[in-house]
Amino acid sequence: MPYSRFNKFIQTILHSKYLLSLRESFIALLPYFVSSALALLIINSALFFNLVNESNGLYAALFNGATLILSLFPLIVATSIGFFICKNYGQSGIIGAMLALLSFSLHGQYIISVNTNFELNATGATPFAIIIPSISSLLLVLCMRIQPSFDGYLYRVSHFLGEKLRAIIPFSLVFFSFYLFMPILYEIGDLIASWIxxxxxxxxxxxxxxxxxxxxxxxxxxxxxxxxxxxxxxxxxxxxxxxxxxxxxxxxxxxxxxxxxxxxxxxxxxxxxxxxxxxxxxxxxxxxxxxxxxxxxxxxxxxxxxxxxxxxxxxxxxxxxxxxxxxxxxxxxxxxxxxxxxxxxxxxxxxxxxxxxxxxxxxxxxxxxxxxxxxxxxxxxxxxxxxxNFESAINKLTDKLKISEQLRSTGESVFIAHQRDIDYASKELNQVLNDISEGKLKLYYQPQICQLSATVSGFEALLRLQKPNGNLVGPYFLNTLIKHDQTDIIDKWVIEQAKRDLEYFRNKDFFPIISINVNPKVMTDHVLINYLCETFYQLPNQLKIEVVESGYLSDKNKVIKNIFKLRASNIETIIDDFGTGYSSLSMLADLPIDIVKLDKSLLDNAQEESGADFYTYVVELLHKMDKHLVAEGVETQRQLEFVRGLQIETVQGWYYQKALPKQDIIPYVATFPSKLS
Incomplete structure (x- = not known):
């Protein structure tokens, strides 16, 4: 096998989601490993240097503590594996940990009954400390994916409660299924033991x-x-x-x-x-x-x-x-x-x-x-x-942006999974990560003006980077992050900053509707969709998600399911930059999306007759599909009159206002001049 193919094969194994989960589960146990090693080191050193003897009370205390730590090792391993496998496959980590703990303790005979009492069988259960949690977690993930969604029954409950209710049947099925195939595992174990x-x-x-x-x-x-x-x-x-x-x-x-x-x-x-x-x-x-x-x-x-x-x-x-x-x-x-x-x-x-x-x-x-x-x-x-080799740059940026613990828990997943198709060292990526770390990310808000009510109907959050010298620049780094599939960090920061800004407005008795831009892959990411729903649970009907057209093409069924999940949490989804290259009107007809933003490039081309005709046909077709339209990039009076003539409901662009820092939003709304007359 050529080296390049062998190297790719090794990377594929290393970057598999299952092995990644095992790696994270054991890295998370580092405090345990260190404490258990210290316990053994202390007791053996005390014996070695004749500081204690086996009849000494201190020895008994040290020995009992070390024995307990070692005895609990399989149990802790099983719990950690169950948590990280389920988490990385998009399911509840705590449910996976509970199932692994219960299955390993009972079916792995970690806890056994002796004369009506229960005892730990720590050494006898050791070979199953990885096998049983792996099986239980992967089966739970499979059952959660193939079972009905029950959205019709659970739409009135919170996402957190709904997630736990959906897990009841898969949890029970997986646990009791071990009674069927544990005998097989024991037979396989005996066979392997005979071989070795x-x-x-x-x-x-x-x-x-x-x-x-x-x-x-x-x-x-x-x-x-x-x-x-x-x-x-x-x-x-x-x-x-x-x-x-x-x-x-x-x-x-x-x-x-x-x-x-x-x-x-x-x-x-x-x-x-x-x-x-x-x-x-x-x-x-x-x-x-x-x-x-x-x-x-x-x-x-x-x-x-x-x-x-x-x-x-x-x-x-x-x-x-x-x-x-x-x-x-x-x-x-x-x-x-x-x-x-x-x-x-x-x-x-x-x-x-x-x-x-x-x-x-x-x-x-x-x-x-x-x-x-x-x-x-x-x-x-x-x-x-x-x-x-990108670990240090990712960690530095994560610390700089002070992203939540959920992102830190997936940091290992992000950093490992994204190495598969990129070279060993990317100066471009490292430079961008360093630029972001040294600067300061900000969200600026551009007003969206309703042409029917002559009011500010909402704001689009636009990403900006403030350089160390104070200069404010646009998100030039996004293309590089997209190229290297490293946008998760920015997406998480935007989501959390949007929440912080909405809470800032709420404290001032102002309740705007804002829309944020996220990477297209978010629409197929179960974990991020759940994160969005949970993050804005206390801010209903104040957030919209803008995703470019290409984000809806990878898995239409999964995208539709996630759109409904967002809608159930009072979060609307918007197609952004419509008309920039991946338009599929048949797909658009199938998607439960009511708002479409027309890309600025279409309006710029409308200065020519052919471009104006094309823009008109697109608007007429979308109106027939009952879509609410937002015209982006309106910068002149002529462009405003053109889109008004097409009865486009909402306008966004420099004609009204460039993007503003959050502290200028409330004064802007209070003094908004009518330009619709």
């Missing part, structure tokens, strides 16, 4: 240890605690036997294969710190250093991430395999003498090498293995870093 169970009767200790390494790393890659799961399902007794004279398999494995934890993460950290341009990888490496020193690997596995990351799978398996081969070869040939001692798995690298070898020879071998591991990890980390 090593033959201890006719196999050397070295080969058994290597097989264990492959199995545990494979489990870690799937998000399952590999060592605990292996030791629970399979017999690890061979680890206590000598792999070569003078050293047990476990001591050899912990000291010279898994240097600083699963995957030899000492080498990975060194490689991450050597990256010239890296944000995510280097930050995670630095964060994990205190824990990796004592061989805790969870932070890197789930936050870098290693798990379910096809880019990192090869070095994750290759590095310990090479370490195993080199160390086994060196020790078996007697080049380094080892002492028959047992050391704690928490013993830091280099110290463990010194103890096992009784001198610096073990330290030298470990150092060489770490450097070799770093060389192997480096190209894969570099490749991984190039997939996410």
């Amino acid at each position: 169970t090593p033959d201890t009767s006719n196999t050397s200790v070295a080969w058994l240890t290597y097989q264990r390494m492959l199995v545990t790393h494979g489990l870690w890659f799937l998000g399952i605690h590999g060592d605990n799961t292996f030791d629970m399902l399979l017999s690890p007794q061979f680890l206590s036997q000598p792999i070569i004279p003078g050293i047990s398999a476990k001591t050899f494995y912990d000291t010279f294969v898994l240097i600083s934890g699963t995957g030899c993460f000492a080498g990975l950290i060194l490689a991450a710190l050597c990256l010239k341009r890296s944000g995510h990888e280097r930050n995670i490496a630095k964060l994990s250093i205190p824990f990796t020193v004592f061989n805790f690997c969870e932070i890197i596995v789930f936050a870098l991430p290693i798990f379910l990351n096809p880019i990192m799978l090869v070095p994750f398996i290759l590095v310990p395999s090479i370490n195993f081969a080199i160390a086994y070869f060196v020790l078996s040939h007697g080049w380094i003498e080892v002492t028959n001692i047992e050391i704690s798995w928490m013993t830091p690298a280099l110290i463990s090498g010194y103890k096992v070898s009784g001198g610096v020879s073990g330290v030298i071998l470990q150092s060489c293995l770490i450097i070799s591991s770093a060389f192997i990890y480096y190209p894969f980390l570099h490749w991984h870093n190039r997939q996410i």
